[in-house]
Amino acid sequence: MGIPWRRLLVVTGLLLLLTFLLLQSRSPDVGLRERIYETLHVFEVHDAELNRDVLLARAGLLPHYDSLSEATDGLYGALHGLESWNETASEEFSAAIGGHVTDLSRAVREKETLLEYFKADNALLRNSLTYFLHTGHLLSTQTVVNNRAVAAAIGTLSNAMLRFVRTPQRAVSNEIRTALNQMTGANLLQHDLHILVLHGHLIVDVLPEVDDLLRQLLAAPTTTRVRALRDASLQYYGQMEARAQTYRILLYLVAVVLLAYLVYLFNRLRANARDLGRANTRLRREIDERTRLEEKAREQELQLIQANKMTALGTLVAGVAHEINNPNNLTMMNARVLAEAWGDAQYILENYHDENGEFLIGGLPYAEMRETVPALIRDMHVGAQRIERIVNSLKDFARPRQQAVQATLQVNEAVQRALNLLRHRIAKTIDFQVELAEGLPPLQGDMQQIEQVVVNLITNALEALPEEGGQVTVSTRYNQDDHDIEIDVRDTGIGIPQQNVERLCDPFFTTKQEQGGTGLGLAITYTLVRDHGGNLVFESTPGEGTRARVTLPCPAESPVPAPQALQV
Amino acid sequence: MTVWAIGKSVVVRIALAVMALHLACAGTALNAETPLPSAGAWDSEPIVPIPLSTDLDAGQVALGEKLFHDPRLSRNNAFSCATCHRLNQGGGDGVSRPPTLTGGLHLRNTPTVFNVALNSRFHWDGGFRTLEAEAEAAIHDPAIMNSDWADVLPKLQADADYVSTFNTAYPGGLTRANVLHALASFQRSLNTPNSxxxxxxxxxxxxxxxxxxxxxxxxxxxxxxxxxxxxxxxxxxxxxxxxxxxxxxxxxxxxxxxxxxxxxxxxxxxxxxxxxxxxxxxxxxxxxxxxxxxxxxxxxxxxxxxxxxxxxxxxxxxxxxxxxxxxxxxxxxxxxxxxxxx
Structure with missing residues (x-):
């Protein structure tokens, strides 16, 4: 019982391993990956929009900052999505991606700070530029009348400012500063001129700052961070996929192992089944053999019982026969004497009758008894004779065995003698066949007894035939298998009912009570056959006929002939 | 003129870059289509009209309005949002600096609540990016509502009318997030178009x-x-x-x-x-x-x-x-x- 358990454990273990590998070999959450990539893409688009609008704003082509706010909101929206996924995702995911999300978040906040600075400074710059260009022109025209030098200074300043705005260079800015300082020093007469100087300073201060902020904004690490995040994500999902692939290969290998093991078990099972079948066949053959031997033993036992019964009956009958025979002889003798006595007494009785008339004798009128008594005496005689015949038969049946003559004899000869005895009884209307095999081995036994056996069987066969026609066959043959001789007597008579076949050889069993059968003929026949170590078997089909088969064993040393049928 | 010349050349380059970007992501559906600002930027106005309508959930807005006027959002049930942000007072309170709970004056003037959702940042110092964050901070601020969710939520939940209205307006019912969302929804509805x-x-x-x-x-x-x-x-x-x-x-x-x-x-x-x-x-x-x-x-x-x-x-x-x-x-x-x- 231990071995099946172990196999079961192996198979269960392999199945559990398969399940584990199946779970491990699933691809990572593709939906999340797609959402991340899409979010990163959205982020990049908003970032690009932001950069574009910052440049437009710097160029004075962006009418208002709402689009910058929208782009920033877009960046925060994408970032918020990434952060929430990072919080809800697995630890592995957070470990691989989390740092990059934090980096990106920081980059966004830094960029937003820069953006706010840029917006504020850019507004100041635009305002000052507008004012400077407008008022500068106004002052240069107004002051020409009053102060030619100031007008020239403003012209120079405007020229330098234009160059600076086109290309902000340090040399130009220094040039402007110098000019502005000279104006401050020149005892500012007009309030407008003072403001012009303030705005000029502001432009020179703020413009490089705005450009610096612009450069910082465009160089902000958001793009790098997004790329790093995407790479990390790619790497993470690549690793996950590679791991899943490894597990898939393992899954395949384990499945192959499991299959191989199952095939191995299946083959073993088939071999076992084959062995089992073979053993089964052998067992069945042995059982058949044993059954056959048992049947044979039972048959032999039955025969033994039958033989014992016969022997017991024989002994009984011998005693009874003797006891019956003596009183019977007395009866027969006395009946004869009585008959003679009645004959002699009749004259006297006649005369007495004639003289004295009717009288009673034995309670009956003489005239009646005169006729009846002789018949009574005859009946008594016949009855006694019948008893005698039966007793004689019983004597035959119970004849002591040692009286049998043991001589070498030919079965065919015994059959011929029986046929001679019965010739007159065989009617011409009967189809009588004799088939005697040639070269039969001789037997040890009593010729007369064998002859009687054959006579009895033929007589039975003849009696079974219908009034007209019918067929009786007598045949002998040598049976090589059992080394014995078979004498068959077959008829096409009325047959025997199955229940009677078994009792045929029982003493006093007869179906011919009316015809005067004693029921001893076949019993004696059977006894004779048994005395010779043989057997008598009947086979019969009611309405078709009967076959009686006598088997007589040949002596061991007798030669084995070639079997030949001879038609006589 | 010089400024414009520089600007135009930059714009052309950006326009090309943006076109390439749009081509690159042509397959992706982005919710917000952001067309390039008008090429004739010198003709465009710096001010944009307020959209004439909003696509807000009417039930959530109504709920937000009720919350906006509900003093139970403050600890002593004395102040509602509308105490300072009066809708009949231009969305403010008409004073330079409103009094605080503790008896002093607030540091800054009450900004109007009208068109508040059109701002990109909230408070004078821009401390909040979303209306929800601003509302939550106001509830917790000792000088404003001086309260917290442990105080506010049970008070709201004790009101069967709130509970049923929230259950109708939100799948999640009466929660912190939904209270904030309702308040924000109402504020988003406070646009004043058609000037x-x-x-x-x-x-x-x-x-x-x-x-x-x-x-x-x-x-x-x-x-x-x-x-x-x-x-x-x-x-x-x-x-x-x-x-x-x-x-x-x-x-x-x-x-x-x-x-x-x-x-x-x-x-x-x-x-x-x-x-x-x-x-x-x-x-x-x-x-x-x-x-x-x-x-x-x-x-x-x-x-x-x-x-x-x-x-x-x-x-x-x-x-x-x-x-x-x-x-x-x-x-x-x-x-x-x-x-x-x-």
Missing amino acids: RFDQYLRGDADALSDDEKQGYDLFKAFGCAACHQGVNVGGNMFQRFGIFRNQNRPHEDEDAGRFSVTGAERDRQVFRVPSLRNVAVTAPYYHDGRVQSLETAVDLMATRQLGRPLYPEEIELIVQFLHTLTGEYQGQLLALPDEDGS
């Missing part, structure tokens, strides 16, 4: 008088529109308060502004540029409500921020223009209550 100026922007040339149009031109020419721009005429950027300082009046003791949020030195005395929508009905002005009249406010702005003193006529024209920015809420033009009304 006369918006009508003018939409093409109705007769919506403004000649003086008002002239005031708008000055508003642009003097550089006001450099900061007060976009759909909300401000509210989408920061600026330092006092560019051109009066050297005689240092402001060391003044409000540090955005510095209190970022801690960056550059952000000292930096404030969110306020929206000028409905500016005529949202006095007093500036972050500390120091100025009561619009004329003074314009004058000070021009001097301090633009470095350009204006003539009274110019101020008058600009103020006239600013009056055209008053919009409509629920079909009614915003107005201050009568003097005898409260």
Whole structure:
């Protein structure tokens, strides 16, 4: 019982391993990956929009900052999505991606700070530029009348400012500063001129700052961070996929192992089944053999019982026969004497009758008894004779065995003698066949007894035939298998009912009570056959006929002939 | 001209880059289509009209309105959002600095709640990016609501009407997030479209008088529109308060502004540029409500921020223009209550 358990454990273990590998070999959450990539893409688009609008704003082509706010909101929206996924995702995911999300978040906040600075400074710059260009022109025209030098200074300043705005260079800015300082020093007469100087300073201060902020904004690490995040994500999902692939290969290998093991078990099972079948066949053959031997033993036992019964009956009958025979002889003798006595007494009785008339004798009128008594005496005689015949038969049946003559004899000869005895009884209307095999081995036994056996069987066969026609066959043959001789007597008579076949050889069993059968003929026949170590078997089909088969064993040393049928 | 020349060449390069970008992501459906700003940028206006409608959930807005007026959001059930943000007071409270719970005065002026969703940042210092975060901070602020969710939520949940209304309006029912969302939804509904100026922007040339149009031109020419721009005429950027300082009046003791949020030195005395929508009905002005009249406010702005003193006529024209920015809420033009009304 231990071995099946172990196999079961192996198979269960392999199945559990398969399940584990199946779970491990699933691809990572593709939906999340797609959402991340899409979010990163959205982020990049908003970032690009932001950069574009910052440049437009710097160029004075962006009418208002709402689009910058929208782009920033877009960046925060994408970032918020990434952060929430990072919080809800697995630890592995957070470990691989989390740092990059934090980096990106920081980059966004830094960029937003820069953006706010840029917006504020850019507004100041635009305002000052507008004012400077407008008022500068106004002052240069107004002051020409009053102060030619100031007008020239403003012209120079405007020229330098234009160059600076086109290309902000340090040399130009220094040039402007110098000019502005000279104006401050020149005892500012007009309030407008003072403001012009303030705005000029502001432009020179703020413009490089705005450009610096612009450069910082465009160089902000958001793009790098997004790329790093995407790479990390790619790497993470690549690793996950590679791991899943490894597990898939393992899954395949384990499945192959499991299959191989199952095939191995299946083959073993088939071999076992084959062995089992073979053993089964052998067992069945042995059982058949044993059954056959048992049947044979039972048959032999039955025969033994039958033989014992016969022997017991024989002994009984011998005693009874003797006891019956003596009183019977007395009866027969006395009946004869009585008959003679009645004959002699009749004259006297006649005369007495004639003289004295009717009288009673034995309670009956003489005239009646005169006729009846002789018949009574005859009946008594016949009855006694019948008893005698039966007793004689019983004597035959119970004849002591040692009286049998043991001589070498030919079965065919015994059959011929029986046929001679019965010739007159065989009617011409009967189809009588004799088939005697040639070269039969001789037997040890009593010729007369064998002859009687054959006579009895033929007589039975003849009696079974219908009034007209019918067929009786007598045949002998040598049976090589059992080394014995078979004498068959077959008829096409009325047959025997199955229940009677078994009792045929029982003493006093007869179906011919009316015809005067004693029921001893076949019993004696059977006894004779048994005395010779043989057997008598009947086979019969009611309405078709009967076959009686006598088997007589040949002596061991007798030669084995070639079997030949001879038609006589 | 030189500036434009540089700008144009840059724009061409950017346009090419943007086209390439759009081609690259042609397969992806982006929710927000963001077309390139008009190529004729010098003709486009710095101010954009307010959308005439919003696509908000009416049930959530109604719920938010109820919450907005509900004093149970404060710890002692004394203050609601509407205590300071009065819808009949231009969305503010009409005072320079409102009193705090603790008896003092708030640091800054109450900004109007109208068009609040059109701002990119909230509070004068821009401390909040979303309306939800701003509302939550207000509930927790000891000087404002002085409360917390452990106090507010049970009070709301005890109200069967709230519970059923929330269950109708939100799958999740009455939760912190949904309370905040409802409040934000209501605030998003507080846009004031269809001002006369918006009508003018939409093409109705007769919506403004000649003086008002002239005031708008000055508003642009003097550089006001450099900061007060976009759909909300401000509210989408920061600026330092006092560019051109009066050297005689240092402001060391003044409000540090955005510095209190970022801690960056550059952000000292930096404030969110306020929206000028409905500016005529949202006095007093500036972050500390120091100025009561619009004329003074314009004058000070021009001097301090633009470095350009204006003539009274110019101020008058600009103020006239600013009056055209008053919009409509629920079909009614915003107005201050009568003097005898409260």
